[in-house]
Amino acid sequence: MTQTFDFIVVGAGMVGAAIANGLASGGHTIALIDQGQAPAFSDHDDPDIRVSALSAGSENYLRSLGVWHDMMAMRATPYLRLSVWEARDHPISQWLPGQPPRTTFSAKDLKASHLGHIVENRVTQTALWKRASGQDEITLFSGSGIQRLEEQSDSVTATLEDDTAVRGRLVIGADGAGSRVRQLAGIGVTRNQYQQQALVASVRYRGAPQDITWQAFHSTGPRAFLPLHDAGPAHAGESWASLVWYDAPQTLAELKALPEADFLARVQAAFPDELPPLTALSARASFPIARQHAHQYSRGRVVLAGDAAHTINPLAGQGVNLGFQDARCLQELLDEARRKGQDPAAPALLARYEEQRRPANRRMMLTMDMFYHLFSNSLTPVWAARNLGLGLAQGLPFARNRVARYAMGLDEGLPAPVEALLNRAPGPGRLTGQR
Template identity: 30%
Template sequence: MSKPIFSGDVVISGGGLAGLTLALALHKAGLSVAVIDAMALSEHVTPEHDGRASALAYTSYRMLNAVGAGQYLKDHVQPIEDILVVDGRPYDGLKRGGPGPNQLHFDRREISPEDDGEALGYMAENRWTRVALARAADEAGLTVFAPARASHIEQDAAPGRNRLVLESGDVLEAPLIVGCDGKFSGLRAQAGVRTTDYAYNQKAVVLTVEHEHSHDGVAYECFMPTGPFAILPLPNNRSSLVWCERPKAADALKDMDDEGFQEALEARFGDFLGWVKPVSPRWTYPLTLKFAERFTDDRLALVGDAARGIHPIAGQGFNLGVRDAAVLADVLVDAKRAGLDLGAPAVLQRYERWRKTDSVAVGLGAHLFTWLFSNDHSTIRAARGLGLSIVDQIPAARRFFMRTAGGEVGDLPALLRGDSLHL
């Protein structure tokens, strides 16, 4: 049996957003952690790597501050002051596109009335979040092996240990291995963890646009018959668009010449923010639901998209991964303090119980909203418009949805409260 190149408390396979967030949380708490990733961190942060932006819930932003990444991200985030959930169909009295007559307005001042209070969320381009996490990892001296690709978990590891074998033949050893290796997780597949899968027959066209007028920190979730159309505020009069369409239509939009795409953009976006123009390439991503039947296996925990991937309708994908990281860090630090085996079934079951309810609720909620709003059936359209109007008139309901989207429900782990973890 070859000598491991790392032997510590936790090995994390996957150095994306969720993986690095978890690694920093554990490292700063005093655990011995190593991260492996197939791509060097420097490649994660190029503009060409990923055109997406994420809406960071205010509890997620607290955690990024607690693990040391917030200081590098603060100049690249746009606070979300308001969210408008609207029927995106054009109607008389409003120019082409843009918000329709039925809407639900979320105002951060209802739950954070101070002028300098927390926003409903913080929009950040994924590449800047990666830059912040990479800089925090470098500053903290986090052990990272990249580029390096996981091959398999060795089944004959010593008692109380698990061994992750890399394609190079090198081995990393720890009581617990964490799979943060995405929706097509190889570690999940090797462990035989089954998934529930659903394809939405939609693709998201993702790009960044610049517009004439300020968005004033307002995020729009417009519901169209073919899928949601999200206008998400970024710094400097820019917005990130998540434009959901049937796959053939999405591919056509991606491949369209600039003049044709400009015309299609103006028709869908409208002119409520003045002129609008693309300032980035276009990307497309197929939209699916994938849910692991369990989040743990023998000395293995699944985090982020390896545990579940959901529709982006509510912008909760990355936030679910952050909440996974916060809970697992809390559980492992408690176990380490008590002298327990970090990979013991009782320790991992606590993590799974803590995360399963929230994950199922958010995943099914996104699924239901996608079905309810991605159609043009007259009866359903009338019912959903009425529903938006009713909820908009109930302050308690608005506050409940805002706190739920912000991740401030149930038993919050320390990092989501903004507190640090220490052994």
């Protein structure tokens, strides 16, 4: 027997579960489908190796969904400052006086309580699943992926791998970068693979939880510190952090193969002096990084959101924040369609979604690609330009703070000169030297 819903959401990750909860709060009925099972969380567990820097805009959205309180009751670490600087590894830098130029974004300067929160992905997903499980409008189908889609004139039927069939007026694909929904809908993507990969490690360090995240840019790629929570009474005086090291794949493979003590020593030596003394390693993994953009965000009765529609360089941790912006935009448009008695799959409505989200997503893609291009090489003219740029950024607080508010999701646009530069920029593939 085929069950009927208003919407079928495929993918119960952070973005998909957020969309489902948002639409359910508007009275829509939802089939929420995911290959996996409900995420599990225990405050006795080591931190999830996957963390996100949730912006103030994402925090506001998650509050509106009724999950932020539960997230804070689990684990979330606010950060008040974000610092960026150039490491002294260029041959010319050793001849320059003083410290390398850096720019620091501060919540105090923005008259805000914090810039954002570092949150384990499983914390966000657990809170969203818990909320979804408690909503009568949402039916969860877990443990089985989607097998095929069949469109009718006024609906679409999704058949799962266990042969369960569900029908809805619109399928929302939020099933990640390798989206099965996108493939079934026949939507292509443009993909650019970066030469670097990213290694992520969960570590303990000596000291209290810090209130700053930072990235030091090396010619081989940035190295970043993201503070997490106190390590608890079993490790008194210690805290957890997530470290990110961008580099060539062979370098990261060597790092992953090192014994724990050797790995920690190598990281301690290679990271800036700002890195506190490391005491233990919980987990480490590396992954390729790529920029990917769907050729279109919808086709027929299928629409894409989050990583299914776009992935970006994770340089500043903006991926999930863009996904939540997709979710909120789509939710508002579908709520409006309900009020007006419109078909939620009407081409004009889905075109409005793409018109609103594609330029914003592309703007962030270009911004991250410009950073990648500027900071991932050792050419002397480029090195000089980025050092000058960081120095100017610190000396121009108005422009710097406008950029910060944009990254926090509080302002819609960047300063006019930055917007003009991005509008004139070539496609991301040309910008980074990728094809």
